[in-house]
Amino acid sequence: xxxxxxxxxxxxxxxxxxxxxxxxxxxxxxxxxxxxxxxxxxxxxxxxxxxxxxxxxxxxxxxxxxxxxxxxxxxxxxxxxxxxxxxxxxxxxxxxxxxxxxxxxxxxxxxxxxxxxxxxxxxxxxxxxxxxxxxxxxxxxxxxxxxxxxxxxxxxxxxxxxxxxxxxxxxxxxxxxxxxxxxxxxxxxxxxxxxxxxxxxxxxxxxxxxxxxxxxxxxxxxxxxxxxxxxxxxxxxxxxxxxxxxxxxxxxxxxxxxxxxx
Numbered sequence: 343x344x345x346x347x348x349x350x351x352x353x354x355x356x357x358x359x360x361x362x363x364x365x366x367x368x369x370x371x372x373x374x375x376x377x378x379x380x381x382x383x384x385x386x387x388x389x390x391x392x393x394x395x396x397x398x399x400x401x402x403x404x405x406x407x408x409x410x411x412x413x414x415x416x417x418x419x420x421x422x423x424x425x426x427x428x429x430x431x432x433x434x435x436x437x438x439x440x441x442x443x444x445x446x447x448x449x450x451x452x453x454x455x456x457x458x459x460x461x462x463x464x465x466x467x468x469x470x471x472x473x474x475x476x477x478x479x480x481x482x483x484x485x486x487x488x489x490x491x492x493x494x495x496x497x498x499x500x501x502x503x504x505x506x507x508x509x510x511x512x513x514x515x516x517x518x519x520x521x522x523x524x525x526x527x528x529x530x531x532x533x534x535x536x537x538x539x540x541x542x543x544x545x546x547x548x549x550x551x552x553x554x555x556x557x558x559x560x561x562x563x564x565x566x567x568x569x570x571x572x573x574x575x576x577x578x579x580x581x582x583x584x585x586x587x588x589x590x591x592x593x594x595x596x597x598x599x600x601x602x603x604x
Contacts (some may be wrong), residue, residue, distance in 0.1 A: 440484065464478045521597060527588055541577055
């Protein structure tokens, strides 16, 4: 039995181990800043590539639908007597004058790019006011012909960014229809073939593509965009040939379910 007068023997306390303080170094600060910057850049690219494109594509589609419906409503008030031409030999389609710069004069429908795909076409291929516009997306080369005119009706749009207008253009199949609506009616073109060219190959939009000195006899339509998506190394060219014309109130059968005559 222990003597109560003796002091109690106690075990020495274990000393607490503290982690050494982390030294703040210049390289460490720079590294953390770079990581933060990388995250912010990634978020911005995600917004630009995905969210902003989705929002912009929706607004471009809505603007085109509104313009299309306005022309159709106007046509139904005073229908034109002209029906449909089965070929260029049957009826020469009406050809409108060159519009003013930045003016919206047509709506393009390409069912292969989506059941509800449509865009407004404005005069000129100005980047800021036409190709990057929330209410357009497709521009017309001013020195080329108009819809239905003998020669080459040439247009351009982004492949990626700013609504991803023509990001799926390469999915066109031979024989696919392309519809161009103006206040004067509906112009139907048929996809014929692709060509890949360098950015400087401006002769693809000549009245006779690749042959600027030859007099045109056909009615053509050329669509140009960058390729591959998210790069601008070359241009993807889609050539189309005119098939038919219809009066403003005669909506093409393929578009009847998305264009309401009323």
